[in-house]
Amino acid sequence: MADVTDLKLIEQQMLLAIMRLHPNAYGVSIRDEIKTRINKEYSFGSIYAVLEHLEDGGLIESREGKATAVRGGRKKLYFTITGAGEKALQASLNAMDTMRAGLKLKGAFA
Amino acid sequence: MSTPQTYGHEQNRAAIKIIALRKKLLAIELKGEGLAKEEERIEFVAKLFRVLLKEYKESFDKGIVETKTRPVSPRTEPPRIAELLVGWCTKKGYRETLRDNLDEVFQRDLSNGMTVARARLRYWGGALNSITPQLLAAAKRIGIIGLIADYARRLLH
Numbered sequence: 001m002a003d004v005t006d007l008k009l010i011e012q013q014m015l016l017a018i019m020r021l022h023p024n025a026y027g028v029s030i031r032d033e034i035k036t037r038i039n040k041e042y043s044f045g046s047i048y049a050v051l052e053h054l055e056d057g058g059l060i061e062s063r064e065g066k067a068t069a070v071r072g073g074r075k076k077l078y079f080t081i082t083g084a085g086e087k088a089l090q091a092s093l094n095a096m097d098t099m100r101a102g103l104k105l106k107g108a109f110a
Numbered sequence: 111m112s113t114p115q116t117y118g119h120e121q122n123r124a125a126i127k128i129i130a131l132r133k134k135l136l137a138i139e140l141k142g143e144g145l146a147k148e149e150e151r152i153e154f155v156a157k158l159f160r161v162l163l164k165e166y167k168e169s170f171d172k173g174i175v176e177t178k179t180r181p182v183s184p185r186t187e188p189p190r191i192a193e194l195l196v197g198w199c200t201k202k203g204y205r206e207t208l209r210d211n212l213d214e215v216f217q218r219d220l221s222n223g224m225t226v227a228r229a230r231l232r233y234w235g236g237a238l239n240s241i242t243p244q245l246l247a248a249a250k251r252i253g254i255i256g257l258i259a260d261y262a263r264r265l266l267h
Contacts, residue, residue, distance in 0.1 A: 027211040044211050045240030048204040077207045 007092040010042070014050050015089045018060060018081050026065070026076045027051075051079060059085035131165050188216045189230050192237040199241035212236050 007015070017033040018025040027044055030051075035041045054060045065076040081089070196209050212233055219229040246259055 043239035044208050
C-alpha cells in the first residue's frame, strides 16, 4: 500500500463523503454529496475508479444492500470507511495542514 | 375493394352532435364578422371557447366522447446504445453498479419533470464521461491507434 499521506484530492473527497453519508454511501449519493458541498461533479467512471483503488488499498469496504423497488429490484453497493482508511485520511489532512501552517492565503476564511 | 363501414347508434349520435356544433359555431362566426374593437374580438373568442367546452362536457357526460390513456412510451427507458457502451467499456467489477447509478439518475431526472429527450441526453453525457478514461486506455493498448491517442494527449498537455 502507498504511503498514507499520498492520498490524492479526489480520494480525500471520496473518503470524507463516505464518512458523512455513513451508512448510506453509494455511487449516486457520493456524487451528489460532493456536488452539493463543493460544486464539483465527477463522472461515475471516475468515482468507481477511485473507489476501486481505495478498496484495493483496504481503506474502504463495500457491501451489497437490499434490493429496492426504486431501482427495479436491483441492489445498491454501499461503501464504508475502514480503520485504516480513517488513519490514512487523518494523516493526509494533517500533512496538508502542516504544509499550510503559518501561511496567509488570499481569500481564506477568517 | 374496401368493405362498407357500418355505424352504430353511438356513432350516429356523435355525428349529429358534431353537425349541430358546427352549425352553432358557424352562426357565432357569422355574427362575429366585422368586429372592430379588441374587446369585441376577445369576447367573441371567449364565446366560441365556452360553446366548445359546454358541448364537450355534455358529450363526455353522455359517454359519446371517451378519453383514452396513452400507452407508456418505450422511450422513457435509458438509451440502449449508451447502456451497451457502458457495458462494453467498463470493468466487470463495477459494470452493473455503474449502469444502475446512471439509470437511477435518469429516473430521478424524469420524476423531477425533465423531458425524456433531455434526460436521455444527460444519460448519454454521463455514460460518455464515465467510459472516456477506459476508452483512452484501451486505445493506448492497441498499436497505431494507441500511438495517435498518446500523441493527442501530449499535444493537449
